[in-house]
Amino acid sequence: MLRKLAITVMAAALLVAAPVAGSGKVEAAGKTQLLVSAAASLQDSLDKIEVTYEKLHPDVDLVFNYAASGTLQKQIEQGAPADIFFSAGDKQMNALVDAGLIGSHQELLKNQLVVVVPANSKAKLTTISQLTGSSYKKIAVGQPESVPAGQYAQQALTYRNIWDTLQSKLVFGKDVRAVLSYVETGNVDAGFVYKTDALTTKKVKIALTVSAQAHKAINYPLGIVKNTEHSAQATEFYNYLKTSAATSVFKSYGFSLY
Numbered sequence: 001m002l003r004k005l006a007i008t009v010m011a012a013a014l015l016v017a018a019p020v021a022g023s024g025k026v027e028a029a030g031k032t033q034l035l036v037s038a039a040a041s042l043q044d045s046l047d048k049i050e051v052t053y054e055k056l057h058p059d060v061d062l063v064f065n066y067a068a069s070g071t072l073q074k075q076i077e078q079g080a081p082a083d084i085f086f087s088a089g090d091k092q093m094n095a096l097v098d099a100g101l102i103g104s105h106q107e108l109l110k111n112q113l114v115v116v117v118p119a120n121s122k123a124k125l126t127t128i129s130q131l132t133g134s135s136y137k138k139i140a141v142g143q144p145e146s147v148p149a150g151q152y153a154q155q156a157l158t159y160r161n162i163w164d165t166l167q168s169k170l171v172f173g174k175d176v177r178a179v180l181s182y183v184e185t186g187n188v189d190a191g192f193v194y195k196t197d198a199l200t201t202k203k204v205k206i207a208l209t210v211s212a213q214a215h216k217a218i219n220y221p222l223g224i225v226k227n228t229e230h231s232a233q234a235t236e237f238y239n240y241l242k243t244s245a246a247t248s249v250f251k252s253y254g255f256s257l258y
Contacts, residue, residue, distance in 0.1 A: 030059065031058075031059055031060065031061040032059060032060050032061065032230050032233050033060075033061045033063055034060055034061065034062050034063065034083050034084070034230060034233050034234060034237055035063050035065065035081050035082050035083045035084070036062060036063065036064050036065065036082075036083065036084040036086065036237075037064075037065045037067070037072040037075065037076065037080075037082040037084065037085050037086070037225075038064055038065070038066055038072075038084075038085075038086040039066070039067075039068070039069045039072070039086060039087055039088035039089075039148070039175075039176075039220070040066045040067060040068060040088075040175040040176050040177045041088050041111070041149070041176050041177070041193075041194050041196055041197055042066070042086055042088070042220070043064070043066045043177070044196075044200055044253055045196075045249050045250050045252075045253040045255070046064060046086075047064070048249050049241070049246050049249050050062045050064070052245070052249075053237065053240060057236070060233055060237070062237070065082070066175075067174075067175055068142065068143070068146045068147040068148075068174060068175040068176075069087040069088045069089050069092040069146070069147070069148050070092055070143075070145060070146030070147060070148070071146050071174075071175075072085060072087070072092070073085075073087070073092040073095055073096060074146075076096055076101055076225060077095075077096065077099065077101065082225045082228075083224070083225055083228040083229075083230055083233075083234040083237075084222070084223070084224060084225065084228075084234055084237060084238060085102060085222075085223050085224075085225055086108075086220065086221075086222050086223075086241075087148070087220065087221050087222075087223075088111070088148040088149065088176075088194075088218070088220055089148030089151065089218075089219070090107075090216075090217075090219050090221060091148070091151070092148070093105060093221040093223055096223070097223070100226065101225065101226055101227070102223040102224065102225060102226060103223070103224045103225070103226045104223065104224045104235070104238065105221055105222065105223030105224070106221065106222060106223075106242075107219050107220070107221050107222075107258040108220055108221065108222045108241065108242065108247075108250075108257070108258055109219070109220035109250055109255045109256065109257060109258060110217070110218060110219055110220070110255065110256045110257070110258055111194045111195060111196055111218040111220065111254075111255060111256075112194065112195040112209055112210070112212070112218065113149065113152045113153065113156065113192060113193075113194065113195075113209075113210040113215060113218060114192070114193060114194070114195050114198050114206045114207075114208065114209050114210060115128060115131075115190050115191070115192055115206070115207045115208040115210065116180070116183050116190065116191055116193055116198045116204040116205065116206055116207060117183065117189065117190050117191075117204065117205060117207045118183060118184070118186050118189075118203065118204060118205075119202060119203050119204055119205050121189070121205070121207075123135045123136070123189070123190075123207070124207075125190070125207040125208045126208070127160075127208070128156060128157065128160055128162070128208065128210060128214075129160050129162060131157075131162065131166060131169075131190060132162055132165055132166065135189065136169065136189045136190050137169060137189055138169055138171050138187070138188040138189055139166060139169045139170055139171065139188060139189065139190050139191065139192075140170075140171045140172075140173055140178075140179040140182040140183060140187075140188040140190070140191035140192070141153040141154070141170055141171075141172060141173070141179060141191065141192045142172070142173050142174075142175060142176050142178075142179055142192070143172045143173065143174060146174075147173070147174070147175055147176060148218070149176040149179070149192060149193060149194055150172070150173075150176075150179075150192070151216075152192070152210075152215040152216065152218060153192035153210075153215075155214065155215035155216060156192075156210050156211075156214040156215045159213075159214040159215070160214065171187075171188050173191075176193050176194060176197055177197065179191045179192065179193050180193050180197050180198070180200075180201065180204065183203075183204045184201055184203040184204055190207065191204075192210070194218070194254075195209070195254050196253050196254040196255055199253065199254045200253075219258060220255070220258075222238065222241060222242075223238075224238050
């Protein structure tokens with residue numbers, strides 16, 4: 001329990017906090033608590049994997065810290081507890097590898113960038129250049145500084161030479177799930193999220209899949225934090241996430257394998 005509390009205390013001190021989103025379980029005596037810092041877009045699939053894994057490993061208590069990958073990167077850089085880092089972008093993982101903070105790591109998943117609109121929207125979208133039109137007054141994207149989905153959106157809009165044109169319309173979210181929420185509630189007319197996020201709700205529909213040529217590849221690298229206090233358990237979970245049992249769950253949520 002003290003270690004779980006340490007996440008909140010450390011993150012608040014660093015002013016880059018993301019709420020620890022896990023099962024809410026109280027740590028049982030004799031269990032090893034494994035802290036997994038994971039991109040927000042992985043929440044649904046990892047929550048499902050958690051149930052199966054803890055049945056197979058009753059001595060392990062998985063606790064997930066879901067946030068923007070850039071936020072998680074900063075937390076790890078500044079000493080916040082973590083055993084596993086699962087990023088939605090190569091940039092964040094590479095920065096930690098270069099800093100000597102990540103041990104074993106590899107690419108695991110791929111995703112697609114899509115534009116979503118509210119489910120009841122009648123707007124037609126055949127190219128992202130149409131976002132400059134009057135039908136789209138507010139467009140949500142993740143903060144490019146910390147949210148990989150926001151970085152990919154910026155790259156795609158820049159590729160079409162409309163990033164600067166759209167500045168007055170843009171609404172920035174702290175992570176991709178915040179962007180999805182803005183669209184679900186109708187607070188914006190469109191938003192850039194991952195395909196996997198769009199598939200989690202009936203309140204939005206995919207208006208357009210963004211061309212992969214317009215942005216960098218959307219890869220999800222997985223790594224073990226070097227200063228983990230539970231190297232054996234972290235390695236075991238790291239390896240489990242690469243098994244067919246786990247990857248079949250990821251695929252069921254719309255991810256593809258690297």
